[in-house]
Amino acid sequence: MADENHVWTEVVDNSVEGHTKTATLWFKKKKLWTHGRHDNTSQLHNELHQLDDRFATTMDNKDKTIEGHTRKIYVRPNGQIILNGLSTHPSMDDMATIVNAILAVREYIP
Secondary structure, eight states, X not given: OTTSSEEEEEEEEEEEEEEEEEEEEXXXXXXXXXXXXXXXXXXXXXXXXXXXXXXXXXXXXXXXXXXXXXXXXXXEXXXXXXXEEEEEOTXXXXXXXXXXXXXXXXXXXX
């Protein structure tokens, strides 16, 4: 199945969340993406690590900001959804695109 390993977002009604962290997604020690987050982001990045153990995340403290969430994000490694609708915002669309692009070519990445 072509999308057995996959990350995607869905548009949802707006909710408001406080962000106290900056998360950075890495692949093979190369910075791919960074954005403000909160503590539950560690759940997302644990699930991304299951897609490919070369994904890693760092989380740094930052001043609290209030941001709207208009997305839910999902992670499916090996055809099984392990992250089912974590509340997030549109910046995750880009992260999902990056992760899926790497998954599509990862067999060619040493």
